[in-house]
Amino acid sequence: MKNAEIAKILYEIADMLEMQDVEFKPRAYRRAAQSVETLQRDIAEIWHEGRLRTIPGVGEAIEKKISEFLKTGRLPYYEKLKKSLPVDLQSLMSVSGLGPKRIGLLYRKLKIKNLEDLEKAAKEHRIAKLDGFGEKSEEKILGGIAFAKGFKGRMLLGTALPIADEIVKRLRKLDFVNRVEFAGSLRRMKETIGDIDILVTSKDHDKVIDFFTKMDDVGEVMARGPTKASVRLKGGVQVDIRVLDDKLFGAALQYFTGSKEHNVAMRRIAITRGLKLSEYGLMKNGKLVGGKTEEEIYNKLGLGCIEPEMRENTGEIEAAKNKKLPELVKYGAIKGDLQMHTKWSDGANTAKEMADAAEKLGYEYICITDHGGNLKIAGSLSEPEFRKQWKEISASGENPGVKILKGVEANIEPDGKIDMPDKFLKEFDVVVASIHSSFGLTREQTTKRLVEAIENENVDIIGHPTARNIDERRGVDMDFGKIFDAARRTGTLLEINAQPKRLDLNDVNAREAIKAGCRLVINTDAHSADQLANIRFGVGVARRAWAESKNIANTLPLKDFMKCLKR
Ligand code: DGT
Ligand code: CA
Ligand code: CA
Ligand code: ZN
Numbered sequence: 001m002k003n004a005e006i007a008k009i010l011y012e013i014a015d016m017l018e019m020q021d022v023e024f025k026p027r028a029y030r031r032a033a034q035s036v037e038t039l040q041r042d043i044a045e046i047w048h049e050g051r052l053r054t055i056p057g058v059g060e061a062i063e064k065k066i067s068e069f070l071k072t073g074r075l076p077y078y079e080k081l082k083k084s085l086p087v088d089l090q091s092l093m094s095v096s097g098l099g100p101k102r103i104g105l106l107y108r109k110l111k112i113k114n115l116e117d118l119e120k121a122a123k124e125h126r127i128a129k130l131d132g133f134g135e136k137s138e139e140k141i142l143g144g145i146a147f148a149k150g151f152k153g154r155m156l157l158g159t160a161l162p163i164a165d166e167i168v169k170r171l172r173k174l175d176f177v178n179r180v181e182f183a184g185s186l187r188r189m190k191e192t193i194g195d196i197d198i199l200v201t202s203k204d205h206d207k208v209i210d211f212f213t214k215m216d217d218v219g220e221v222m223a224r225g226p227t228k229a230s231v232r233l234k235g236g237v238q239v240d241i242r243v244l245d246d247k248l249f250g251a252a253l254q255y256f257t258g259s260k261e262h263n264v265a266m267r268r269i270a271i272t273r274g275l276k277l278s279e280y281g282l283m284k285n286g287k288l289v290g291g292k293t294e295e296e297i298y299n300k301l302g303l304g305c306i307e308p309e310m311r312e313n314t315g316e317i318e319a320a321k322n323k324k325l326p327e328l329v330k331y332g333a334i335k336g337d338l339q340m341h342t343k344w345s346d347g348a349n350t351a352k353e354m355a356d357a358a359e360k361l362g363y364e365y366i367c368i369t370d371h372g373g374n375l376k377i378a379g380s381l382s383e384p385e386f387r388k389q390w391k392e393i394s395a396s397g398e399n400p401g402v403k404i405l406k407g408v409e410a411n412i413e414p415d416g417k418i419d420m421p422d423k424f425l426k427e428f429d430v431v432v433a434s435i436h437s438s439f440g441l442t443r444e445q446t447t448k449r450l451v452e453a454i455e456n457e458n459v460d461i462i463g464h465p466t467a468r469n470i471d472e473r474r475g476v477d478m479d480f481g482k483i484f485d486a487a488r489r490t491g492t493l494l495e496i497n498a499q500p501k502r503l504d505l506n507d508v509n510a511r512e513a514i515k516a517g518c519r520l521v522i523n524t525d526a527h528s529a530d531q532l533a534n535i536r537f538g539v540g541v542a543r544r545a546w547a548e549s550k551n552i553a554n555t556l557p558l559k560d561f562m563k564c565l566k567r
Pocket of ligand 2: 184185186194195196197
């Protein structure tokens, strides 16, 4: 599958054009890249169907380039650009506060090509002297370098999962293969993934390794042995495979799912019971006593079987010991999606098309929440436009299976006010309010800002509460205790935004929110019908937060869901 590879190229083109101060085009490329990156289908299939233009952000020019690349495996336009700008954009871009424009300037003025050059220049105070930079931005850059080093070499869950799915599917088709599962951080649904780990059972180990290392999309074979191999795909992703026999599948799956910290704690428990746990099974005096299934291993250690998403050694082992494991919300439990955008603002599809896609997912309801208020760049709707949209929705006849709610995503201003009139807000079924600007307020200011929004009687849901972007921007700083307290007190729902770049609230915050008695919703914030499938990333976060169905409002049928809105 070439999705990740193409997305990467489109991002780089956008950045390189922007480095040279080209207008408009970078935005288009970036938008297309984002859609391709999180596409839950193989882009080659969409190309074969002649439907590339249905991908949000893909216009005529970009369609042509994607086609050319899929046809020939090359894109001379991109190669030429890259040659003319020998800069390690990817790492420089991951420094918060540094965009392509500034990177272009740093390259032209100081010949900065990579993180090392950047760090050196900042430490030598050469950056502060440049026009448009100052001591403060130099300090910020140094902080940003530290953050970038943290993400370096990792990818978003939303990038890794479709790639892993595709490889798993391929392997399952082979007749000499029995079981195939992915393990590692991916199975735990961590928000970022270092590499993809795949386990296969087969009688013919050699044949599996052979197939795996010779797949079309393999760029480089990094290691190859009789039962394991590591490859780097052309898109840059590393994949590890291990081949084993059926009778040890459970033990290997348990071991390679991790986390390391969870495994260390598990081995300690084994020792207290006179047993030894490893990837080769649970042993007593050198004799195998468990290994075929994970459940068997957990049970023989006196534990209930712990769901992969909880295996981080943050209390799950104690809970399993005391029979206090939560019944985690299921991936199929969501009955409605409460944040999505249509053609009316910055989405790619109509409300009707969104409803059709929702019906396929088995939903009972969706809420269309195009942007309102002052967010001009995202195509915010005026009051008359919203009224026209509502007419269109009711004229579409509605899907008998899926109720379309009238919603809006409004903006929370720096002082906590919502940027739309109260009287109009009351006419919507659901109001989502989110932070889209002024990310740099202090912790006190942000806490006040959010509490004010939460206390607003017209706000049902706080969208992506910290406004972070996993690979670009830290979230706003706030006193979560006060936020959760206000949300619980007012019955305001807090969102787990399922966009792979956001996953906001994250696992840790969501778990705290649940402990504090808040109710959450999981929304995709989809900008196209395909993106409704991103819901699984949000459910993954909820499961990592130990959420049960009762903690997630949109597992409720429509009638009960409407009752838990505060208005
Ligand atoms: P990642 O790839 O950085 O997102 O994180 P993981 O958790 O997928 O880590 P990875 O790929 O290095 O290894 C996969 C799993 O294998 C890991 O979660 C636990 C297990 N594992 C690997 N190395 C060790 C080790 O040295 N000790 C223990 N206890 N487990 C290990
Ligand atoms: Ca891994
Ligand atoms: Ca690995
Ligand atoms: Zn938003």
